[in-house]
Amino acid sequence: MDKETVISVESVSKKYCKSLKKSMYYGAMDIGRNMLGLSSKSERLRNSEFWALNDISFEVKKGETLGIIGPNGSGKTTMLKLLNGIFWPDKGKITVKGRVGALIELGAGFHPLLTGRQNVYINAAILGMKKKEVDKKFDDIVEFAGIGDFIETPVKFYSSGMFVRLGFAVAVYCEPDILVIDEVLAVGDIQFQIKCFRKMAYLKEMRKTIIIVTHDMGVIQRHTERVILLNKGAVYGVDVPKDAVNKYLALASCGYDELGAYKTSIKIDANKPQLVGAKRLLGNNDEQDLCLKRKIYNKNEFRYGNGAARIIDFEVLNSDGKEINCLKSMESIVFRVKVKFYETIEKPIYGLLVRTKDGVELYGNNTLYNDMDIGRQEKKQIVWAEFTIHMNLQPGDYFFSAGVAEMISDGILPLDRRYDLAHISVLPADRSFGIVNLNTDIKVYHEEHS
Amino acid sequence: MQEIITTYEPDNSLKKGYVSIFSQIVLELKQNRWLTYQLFKRDFLSSYKQSFLGVLWGIILPLFTIAIFIGLNRSGILNIGDIGAPYSIYALLGMAFWQFFSTGLVACSNSLVNAGPMILKINFSKKSLVIAAAGKAIIPFIIQIMMVCILFVGYGRTPSILGLLVPVLIIPLILFTIGLGFFTSLFNGVMRDIGNIISILLTFLMLFTPVLYARPKMGILATLTKYNPLYYLVSTPRDLVLKGLIPEWKGFLIVCFISVFLFIGCLFVFHLTETRVAERI
Numbered sequence: 134m135d136k137e138t139v140i141s142v143e144s145v146s147k148k149y150c151k152s153l154k155k156s157m158y159y160g161a162m163d164i165g166r167n168m169l170g171l172s173s174k175s176e177r178l179r180n181s182e183f184w185a186l187n188d189i190s191f192e193v194k195k196g197e198t199l200g201i202i203g204p205n206g207s208g209k210t211t212m213l214k215l216l217n218g219i220f221w222p223d224k225g226k227i228t229v230k231g232r233v234g235a236l237i238e239l240g241a242g243f244h245p246l247l248t249g250r251q252n253v254y255i256n257a258a259i260l261g262m263k264k265k266e267v268d269k270k271f272d273d274i275v276e277f278a279g280i281g282d283f284i285e286t287p288v289k290f291y292s293s294g295m296f297v298r299l300g301f302a303v304a305v306y307c308e309p310d311i312l313v314i315d316e317v318l319a320v321g322d323i324q325f326q327i328k329c330f331r332k333m334a335y336l337k338e339m340r341k342t343i344i345i346v347t348h349d350m351g352v353i354q355r356h357t358e359r360v361i362l363l364n365k366g367a368v369y370g371v372d373v374p375k376d377a378v379n380k381y382l383a384l385a386s387c388g389y390d391e392l393g394a395y396k397t398s399i400k401i402d403a404n405k406p407q408l409v410g411a412k413r414l415l416g417n418n419d420e421q422d423l424c425l426k427r428k429i430y431n432k433n434e435f436r437y438g439n440g441a442a443r444i445i446d447f448e449v450l451n452s453d454g455k456e457i458n459c460l461k462s463m464e465s466i467v468f469r470v471k472v473k474f475y476e477t478i479e480k481p482i483y484g485l486l487v488r489t490k491d492g493v494e495l496y497g498n499n500t501l502y503n504d505m506d507i508g509r510q511e512k513k514q515i516v517w518a519e520f521t522i523h524m525n526l527q528p529g530d531y532f533f534s535a536g537v538a539e540m541i542s543d544g545i546l547p548l549d550r551r552y553d554l555a556h557i558s559v560l561p562a563d564r565s566f567g568i569v570n571l572n573t574d575i576k577v578y579h580e581e582h583s
Numbered sequence: 584m585q586e587i588i589t590t591y592e593p594d595n596s597l598k599k600g601y602v603s604i605f606s607q608i609v610l611e612l613k614q615n616r617w618l619t620y621q622l623f624k625r626d627f628l629s630s631y632k633q634s635f636l637g638v639l640w641g642i643i644l645p646l647f648t649i650a651i652f653i654g655l656n657r658s659g660i661l662n663i664g665d666i667g668a669p670y671s672i673y674a675l676l677g678m679a680f681w682q683f684f685s686t687g688l689v690a691c692s693n694s695l696v697n698a699g700p701m702i703l704k705i706n707f708s709k710k711s712l713v714i715a716a717a718g719k720a721i722i723p724f725i726i727q728i729m730m731v732c733i734l735f736v737g738y739g740r741t742p743s744i745l746g747l748l749v750p751v752l753i754i755p756l757i758l759f760t761i762g763l764g765f766f767t768s769l770f771n772g773v774m775r776d777i778g779n780i781i782s783i784l785l786t787f788l789m790l791f792t793p794v795l796y797a798r799p800k801m802g803i804l805a806t807l808t809k810y811n812p813l814y815y816l817v818s819t820p821r822d823l824v825l826k827g828l829i830p831e832w833k834g835f836l837i838v839c840f841i842s843v844f845l846f847i848g849c850l851f852v853f854h855l856t857e858t859r860v861a862e863r864i
Contacts, residue, residue, distance in 0.1 A: 149862070156863055157773050157774045157863070160772075160773035160774075160859065160860070160863035161770065161773050161774060163856070163859045164769055164770070164773065164856040164859055164860075167594070167596075167852075167855045167856045167859065168852045168855060168856060170855075172593075172594045173593065173594060173859070175593045175594075176593070214703075215591065217705075217706045218589065218591055218706040219702070219703060219704070219705070219706045219861050220861055220862050221591050221592075221593065221595070221858040221859070222591055222592060222593060223593055224593065225592065226590060226591070226592040227590065227591040227592070228588065228589070228590045228591075229588070229589045229590075229591075230587070230588050231587065232587065233706070235704070235705060235706065237703075237704045237705070238704045241700065241701055241704035241705055242701040242704070242705060244625055244628075244629045246628075246629045246632040246633060247625065247628055247629055247632075251624070251625075251628060254621060255621045255622070255624065255625045258617055258618040258621035258622070259618065259621070259622075259701070259705055259707045260705060260707070261707065263617060264617050287632075
């Protein structure tokens, strides 16, 4: 382990048992074996056990903010519990440098009948603080939680917001070297969330390591530097946030059955993007993908879908109908995509998404939101979907994504989604700053004397 | 500041060897004294809240048991034996020590289960949890002792001055209780049956331990009692208070050793296996 590494996870596996009775029996057996000084032979899988995490390896450097994402049941929380030492690995080794503070549930360990003050002391002790530390930080904790006089009231009578605020305050004032956060920042009102993120930014400045588990892709994009994508207990990819979020979205919408196909094509060839998860129609790709020939085509696009319909061409035109690669702020343009159907689709949906180069979603819309009844599309039909967009954006680089999907009984099935398909530059039209151009009129005048 | 490096891997303790485990345990207990105290405070403050009688509940049940025995004795169904002191003092004093054991053991056994949600969310010393749980027995014990004092005044009797040694003489009882508690809490964490078994066993055990009657001179009960460590742990401090002497000091000494070994042994076992309990709770 080198000097800057604070967490090292080496081929760690963790197993769970599906049956409660067997779990009891195994538990007693393991305790019995350990008691006699025998190894618990945890690397073997017994009847009705399964690997909840399988052969996970990664490292975290000091001061890094790492995100862990993945669909439900992918092993995120188990991973956090292993990092925190609540559960122990059944295989492999975890090495942690420094004190770990885990925010797996805010206010865990609070006793409802005890007052806020009593709970702060007890909770702080459980989280590993010493008496002197708590005495010193007590006022700050109460101040941060913003609960005022309620500190002498049993926490039973707290609002749920107050409860979690106090829980968060105690946990962050523990000043752990490594802060582990599991989907807890979603609670609390906006004021408190701002406070939380400010505190996190402060911890980051102090070169503390932060690990965030969340389903909120916005938080991942804004606050993390590197993301581990877990799926079915295995590491699916380690990426910069933008790529990881793309992969996650694909994973979440492709459905779990398609994952095998997805995984085989995870390395997308930049020059010949293939549809990930499109196992149904592989080999049926007779139409040439003209998108690749377009000047503003972004070869780092990210594409997935089942391939029943495919986007085979696109254009960005100005109001005169001329193809462009840059435009002036406030100008109107037309973004249109050509879709070929390889199967008959009952209810197609066409969509558009505009993002910044950091992956921040600025605007999205589709035919479903507009209550447009497109009607059934027959096999082999070719369709153009046209979006007229008023580009009220500040100068900079933007990416257009396009997608075609199918409305099915239990949701939306992506047929072909091409994220960041086109790269558009916006040139200045006036002087202002920010992301959007709100086209302000400014007037200055004297107050009338009456 | 020196950074602490922690490693988690299967059978961690086994790989490190027993000597280092021992120092690890001692260090852990030492570092977590304040935590243990806080957990004790948590139990203490919360258990008597939202109840009008509060702490009195701790002694109402034993008083009922004693009342039943007094009734049985008066009616001649049960022969309490020669006790050489007013029965109520004898019984209450015996009950105080017995309850210290039984309340403590039940609390320890349930400590991990009750703290289940907390154990699943925060990593902290589970040994502290068990030890703090034993503290639940302290308050009823003190109240019972105070009632014994009142009874002494009421009967116009004076206890032996050696009775002041009681705090020392109950150390083996404490070690015995917590030691067993370490063991039972683990298994109760995995199988809830253990908690129920313990409650039943304790009821039987009380009847087979001369708590509310004097040890008979002969018969099965006399033989059973001879090998019952709890008999020595309960009757020795009581004899000291009532008579100012320890009639069966040999037996008591042996039980003292047993208690110490039980405590250390179970603490070891607990340390080796506590990492396996969280996921099964």
